[in-house]
Amino acid sequence: xxxxxxxxxxxxxxxxxxxxxxxxxxxxxxRRDNLSAVLELAHSRGALSRAQLTRETGLNRSxxxxxxxxxxxxxxxxxxxxxASREVGRPSPIVRPDPSxxxxxxxxxxxxxxxxxVGLGGQVxxxxxxxxxxxxxxxxxxxxxxxxxxxxxxxxxxxxxxGPDGEVRIVGVGIAVPGLVExxxxxxxxxxxxxxxxxxxxxxxxxxxxxxxxxANDASLGANAERIFGAGRxxxxxxxxxxxxxxxxxxxxxGGRPFxxxxxxxxxxxxxxxxxxxxxxxxxxxxSLEVEVxxxxxxxxxxxxxxxxxxxxxxxxxxxxxxxQAVIRRQLDxxxxxxxxxxxxxxxxxxxxxxxxxxxxxxxxxxxxxxVRERALPVSSEGLSIQRAQLGSSILMIGxxxxxxxxLLADPTHLPLRP
Amino acid sequence: xxxxxxxxxxxxxxxxxxxxxxxxxxxxxxRRDNLSAVLELAHSRGALSRAQLTRETGLNRSxxxxxxxxxxxxxxxxxxxxxASREVGRPSPIVRPDPSxxxxxxxxxxxxxxxxxVGLGGQVxxxxxxxxxxxxxxxxxxxxxxxxxxxxxxxxxxxxxxGPDGEVRIVGVGIAVPGLVExxxxxxxxxxxxxxxxxxxxxxxxxxxxxxxxxANDASLGANAERIFGAGRxxxxxxxxxxxxxxxxxxxxxGGRPFxxxxxxxxxxxxxxxxxxxxxxxxxxxxSLEVEVxxxxxxxxxxxxxxxxxxxxxxxxxxxxxxxQAVIRRQLDxxxxxxxxxxxxxxxxxxxxxxxxxxxxxxxxxxxxxxVRERALPVSSEGLSIQRAQLGSSILMIGxxxxxxxxLLADPTHLPLRP
DNA sequence: ACTATATGTTTGCGAACGCAACAATTGGCA
DNA sequence: TGCCAATTGTTGCGTTCGCAAACATATAGT
Numbered sequence: 001x002x003x004x005x006x007x008x009x010x011x012x013x014x015x016x017x018x019x020x021x022x023x024x025x026x027x028x029x030x031r032r033d034n035l036s037a038v039l040e041l042a043h044s045r046g047a048l049s050r051a052q053l054t055r056e057t058g059l060n061r062s063x064x065x066x067x068x069x070x071x072x073x074x075x076x077x078x079x080x081x082x083x084a085s086r087e088v089g090r091p092s093p094i095v096r097p098d099p100s101x102x103x104x105x106x107x108x109x110x111x112x113x114x115x116x117x118v119g120l121g122g123q124v125x126x127x128x129x130x131x132x133x134x135x136x137x138x139x140x141x142x143x144x145x146x147x148x149x150x151x152x153x154x155x156x157x158x159x160x161x162x163g164p165d166g167e168v169r170i171v172g173v174g175i176a177v178p179g180l181v182e183x184x185x186x187x188x189x190x191x192x193x194x195x196x197x198x199x200x201x202x203x204x205x206x207x208x209x210x211x212x213x214x215x216a217n218d219a220s221l222g223a224n225a226e227r228i229f230g231a232g233r234x235x236x237x238x239x240x241x242x243x244x245x246x247x248x249x250x251x252x253x254x255g256g257r258p259f260x261x262x263x264x265x266x267x268x269x270x271x272x273x274x275x276x277x278x279x280x281x282x283x284x285x286x287x288s289l290e291v292e293v294x295x296x297x298x299x300x301x302x303x304x305x306x307x308x309x310x311x312x313x314x315x316x317x318x319x320x321x322x323x324x325q326a327v328i329r330r331q332l333d334x335x336x337x338x339x340x341x342x343x344x345x346x347x348x349x350x351x352x353x354x355x356x357x358x359x360x361x362x363x364x365x366x367x368x369x370x371x372v373r374e375r376a377l378p379v380s381s382e383g384l385s386i387q388r389a390q391l392g393s394s395i396l397m398i399g400x401x402x403x404x405x406x407x408l409l410a411d412p413t414h415l416p417l418r419p
Numbered sequence: 420x421x422x423x424x425x426x427x428x429x430x431x432x433x434x435x436x437x438x439x440x441x442x443x444x445x446x447x448x449x450r451r452d453n454l455s456a457v458l459e460l461a462h463s464r465g466a467l468s469r470a471q472l473t474r475e476t477g478l479n480r481s482x483x484x485x486x487x488x489x490x491x492x493x494x495x496x497x498x499x500x501x502x503a504s505r506e507v508g509r510p511s512p513i514v515r516p517d518p519s520x521x522x523x524x525x526x527x528x529x530x531x532x533x534x535x536x537v538g539l540g541g542q543v544x545x546x547x548x549x550x551x552x553x554x555x556x557x558x559x560x561x562x563x564x565x566x567x568x569x570x571x572x573x574x575x576x577x578x579x580x581x582g583p584d585g586e587v588r589i590v591g592v593g594i595a596v597p598g599l600v601e602x603x604x605x606x607x608x609x610x611x612x613x614x615x616x617x618x619x620x621x622x623x624x625x626x627x628x629x630x631x632x633x634x635a636n637d638a639s640l641g642a643n644a645e646r647i648f649g650a651g652r653x654x655x656x657x658x659x660x661x662x663x664x665x666x667x668x669x670x671x672x673x674g675g676r677p678f679x680x681x682x683x684x685x686x687x688x689x690x691x692x693x694x695x696x697x698x699x700x701x702x703x704x705x706x707s708l709e710v711e712v713x714x715x716x717x718x719x720x721x722x723x724x725x726x727x728x729x730x731x732x733x734x735x736x737x738x739x740x741x742x743x744q745a746v747i748r749r750q751l752d753x754x755x756x757x758x759x760x761x762x763x764x765x766x767x768x769x770x771x772x773x774x775x776x777x778x779x780x781x782x783x784x785x786x787x788x789x790x791v792r793e794r795a796l797p798v799s800s801e802g803l804s805i806q807r808a809q810l811g812s813s814i815l816m817i818g819x820x821x822x823x824x825x826x827l828l829a830d831p832t833h834l835p836l837r838p
Numbered sequence: 839a840c841t842a843t844a845t846g847t848t849t850g851c852g853a854a855c856g857c858a859a860c861a862a863t864t865g866g867c868a
Numbered sequence: 869t870g871c872c873a874a875t876t877g878t879t880g881c882g883t884t885c886g887c888a889a890a891c892a893t894a895t896a897g898t
Contacts, residue, residue, distance in 0.1 A: 190796075190797075250764075254680070261673070261766025262656040263799075271760075272760050273759075273760060341764075342764065344690055345669075345687065345761070345764055348681060377690065379608040379682070
């Protein structure tokens with residue numbers, strides 16, 4: 001995707017639309033795409049030899065050498081000593097992401113703003129949680145984010161050391177929003193939990209930081225994170241379902257790329273109709289997934305107050321109370337209806353469960369999968385794998401950083417050459 | 420997509436997987452992609468000037484001249500006299516699809532096999548319906564299809580004349596199957612109406628005809644046809660919902676391309692849960708869309724027997740009976756639940772209704788749209804347009820032919836040069 | 839008839855990749 | 869220890885392809 005340029009400041013807060021000219025391939029796109037392919041491999045694998053790059057890209061040895069050389073010149077990857085291997089033949093140098101390349105991740109929530117720094121390659125370098133005493137307005141969230149960014153930047157600079165090799169280059173900011181984000185302009189159209197409606201949060205943060213900034217729905221970013229570094233590594237078609245305090249979010253990966261729909265709202269599974277019962281959720285809809293499957297009902301069955309995700313997980317998995325088991329069973333039943341719908345509509349290879357949905361599955365292992373196989377089309381559920389998320393609490397930092405990296409990964413020539 | 424070759428006979432019945440080497444762009448892919456872009460424009464527009472091609476592809480004049488020249492040499496497009504226009508400047512020659520390029524479309528149904536011939540550009544040249552006295556086995560359907568192919572081939576040859584310009588080049592066969600098709604190998608995994616399970620219908624027909632043959636679900640093909648030549652022209656994200664005698668099918672277009680999911684089963688909306696009522700459909704599922712919204716219930720409310728789509732449409736739109744109105748209203752209500760789910764999950768720009776679903780909408784105009792706007796997420800339904808299909812009875816011929824054309828459109832160099 | 843405008847045509851150039859030959863490095867084996 | 873096979877890096881050359889620029893052509897307007 002080419003971006004709508006902002007020539008003066010270099011601040012870009014959106015990945016704009018595709019120009020009509022993108023229909024055709026220009027010859028300069030070849031280089032760009034090949035640099036992108038190599039950089040993406042280095043990013044997703046962490047480290048691999050030039051020979052591996054040659055095999056996986058299908059390009060010629062000499063071409064790969066030139067591409068890696070250019071990426072080294074641009075300060076995006078580093079070449080290291082060959083690994084001591086027991087293979088015959090000349091050893092191949094190892095290509096890794098340059099450790100100076102860092103993306104920032106921001107996740108505004110009702111009671112805190114969390115900011116992280118993530119290295120190219122997906123390593124979380126630093127996380128800072130700014131606690132808040134009340135749900136922030138966009139302006140307050142921007143201030144908290146700016147403070148968090150300052151903090152993690154210092155932390156990363158310390159980590160990298162202050163020598164000539166201690167340089168840190170921040171490629172941009174990614175925001176994981178618990179709500180609906182219009183990807184094109186980064187506008188938060190609706191974040192019910194935060195009480196935000198049509199807030200240009202991305203633009204505010206971009207102006208405040210002067211960095212290229214993008215935003216997307218948190219579950220969409222979680223899906224992408226699990227695809228690249230978690231349970232869905234190498235999976236081309238997956239659906240990620242996350243159970244959080246504010247409801248159930250969904251993110252879809254199709255053909256190895258995030259599926260966003262027309263405006264970025266795709267994957268909203270929370271309001272799927274799963275029950276003829278007459279309960280209504282706050283927004284007034286009846287029989288929706290979020291009415292039947294939610295964290296509050298689990299907490300009330302457990303008789304506990306507000307607890308964090310790990311405590312809830314432990315409580316659910318450890319509980320032997322028949323009442324709790326019954327609630328879990330009912331929630332899994334309703335969840336299976338929604339998952340079946342999703343499977344029938346998206347025909348994914350894998351469904352990844354995050355948040356308390358993973359806890360539900362862990363509490364009664366196999367039940368969800370059995371129900372989905374009963375209810376979804378047999379041919380669609382046949383090759384389906386249902387997994388729990390692997391990235392834990394850092395999933396949103398990684399996912400949001402991925403959003404910030406995506407520009408660079410798609411076009412490695414856009415970052416200026418290292419001085 | 421590159422194909423798994425069948426070197427001996429040249430018969431290919433599947434668009435195989437993408438080789439790992441496709442990660443990277445080779446320089447020969449540039450030419451291929453540009454030829455593809457030009458040919459696709461000629462195909463979808465029917466006719467446009469070289470100057471328009473230059474503008475829309477973003478390529479250089481000289482490049483477009485060379486590309487068009489190569490396509491002419493390959494016999495894929497023809498250049499004609501410039502149109503008399505009132506524009507200043509040198510007139511630009513008009514580029515059209517070569518009329519000798521033809522694809523065949525096959526649609527096996529319970530009581531007939533329909534075969535069509537479609538020109539590059541989407542014009543239906545001939546249709547032949549082979550009536551059957553009982554639901555065909557795959558072998559019987561192949562025989563009927565072969566007979567139909569022979570018939571329409573003769574008809575097309577007559578149309579084209581027998582002179583030196585009367586040549587007909589058939590690029591392949593596309594099959595629209597009322598059921599679930601594994602796109603990769605063209606296996607009909609389940610066609611309940613026909614009683615087919617795991618039938619290699621595509622391969623059978625490919626061997627019988629010696630032509631490159633592909634198959635897909637009928638609603639998926641309908642979606643693509645409506646996108647290119649019907650209600651969804653220029654729409655990048657749309658969902659097509661078709662109401663047929665055998666149930667409700669769905670097809671999804673995302674990012675301007677068919678969305679098939681992992682194996683080609685995506686878009687199966689018929690079993691979506693829409694009702695807490697206790698009716699079950701033949702396959703045993705309860706409360707699914709197909710249980711609540713179906714053609715049989717409409718016919719029984721109308722008191723009529725088996726009628727064709729046009730007669731049903733007229734009857735529904737013309738009926739003033741309160742009972743019929745009530746049935747229509749109830750079906751629209753349930754349909755709105757499913758459409759809302761689809762809108763929330765795919766965030767399309769347009770929903771296109773075909774078959775008796777279009778008739779339902781025509782009978783009580785605006786009702787469905789109103790309900791969907793009430794039930795779907797406001798931000799997702801905001802930019803949504805609900806339209807009735809435009810292509811009528813030829814939709815499956817066009818859609819199936821599109822499947823046959825897709826190989827050629829993606830790689831115009833694969834068809835041998837004209838002698 | 840003349841001018842402005844738009845487009846086709848031709849030519850030369852540069853970018854980028856593949857190929858092939860050669861160099862470098864390692865493991866295996868006598 | 870020395871030689872060979874295998875694998876990969878390096879270098880120079882050729883090909884393909886698109887772009888830019890200069891020139892040619894055709895039309896509308898004055």
